[in-house]
Amino acid sequence: MKKVVILQSNYIPWKGYFDLIKAADEFILYDEVQYTKNDWRNRNKIKSPSGLHWLAIPAKQEFLAQRILDTKVMDDRWRKKHFQTIRQFYAKANCFASEIEFVEDLYATCAFDSISEINYHFISRISDRLGITTKLSWSQEYGLIEGKTERLVDLVQKAGGTEYISGPAAKDYLDESLFDAAGIKVTWADYSGYAEYTQVHSPFVHGVSVLDLLINTGHEAKQYLKSVI
Numbered sequence: 001m002k003k004v005v006i007l008q009s010n011y012i013p014w015k016g017y018f019d020l021i022k023a024a025d026e027f028i029l030y031d032e033v034q035y036t037k038n039d040w041r042n043r044n045k046i047k048s049p050s051g052l053h054w055l056a057i058p059a060k061q062e063f064l065a066q067r068i069l070d071t072k073v074m075d076d077r078w079r080k081k082h083f084q085t086i087r088q089f090y091a092k093a094n095c096f097a098s099e100i101e102f103v104e105d106l107y108a109t110c111a112f113d114s115i116s117e118i119n120y121h122f123i124s125r126i127s128d129r130l131g132i133t134t135k136l137s138w139s140q141e142y143g144l145i146e147g148k149t150e151r152l153v154d155l156v157q158k159a160g161g162t163e164y165i166s167g168p169a170a171k172d173y174l175d176e177s178l179f180d181a182a183g184i185k186v187t188w189a190d191y192s193g194y195a196e197y198t199q200v201h202s203p204f205v206h207g208v209s210v211l212d213l214l215i216n217t218g219h220e221a222k223q224y225l226k227s228v229i
């Protein structure tokens with residue numbers, strides 16, 4: 001049995017994204033698909049004293065059908081700006097002292113001009129920090145066929161998967177019958193039931209970057225992940 005997840009890369013994703021990685025035997029970054037402006041590909045939210053704050057990488061979209069893996073950064077100064085903002089907003093967090101060096105290194109070593117490579121850098125390093133050992137791969141390693149659901153079935157088959165784990169949002173378009181015909185089980189992730197932790201800024205919000213979890217809880221962060229299936 002092999003569980004596979006296929007999902008676009010996100011910038012400093014929320015904890016639910018890492019639970020999907022943890023639930024899989026192989027997590028395929030689906031960056032051959034169209035880049036969507038002002039989406040999770042190049043931005044995410046953190047907590048600030050005045051509420052939620054967006055951290056956005058300045059990405060260059062030259063045409064509508066541009067793929068995520070072809071999307072480049074317009075200005076490299078974003079790394080310094082994002083880290084300084086995180087350091088400012090989380091200076092009073094419980095585990096700031098133990099985690100800020102790790103976060104600083106994340107940004108200092110992120111010398112890439114591709115959104116895909118930037119996201120992979122953060123996802124892989126943070127996964128290691130959370131003790132997640134799932135294999136990360138790219139859809140371009142396997143190639144894509146035509147068809148929205150057909151290509152997902154094909155990717156799972158090429159990866160040797162027997163089970164496909166999907167986020168709940170895909171229920172609107174995924175054709176489960178195609179997976180059934182290929183002998184692949186479909187399992188839907190469930191993001192309910194997360195425990196709250198102490199955030200430096202109130203009120204509590206679940207749907208923020210995993211960096212919030214790391215800086216607030218430190219080595220206990222993995223205890224706030226859960227099984228999404």
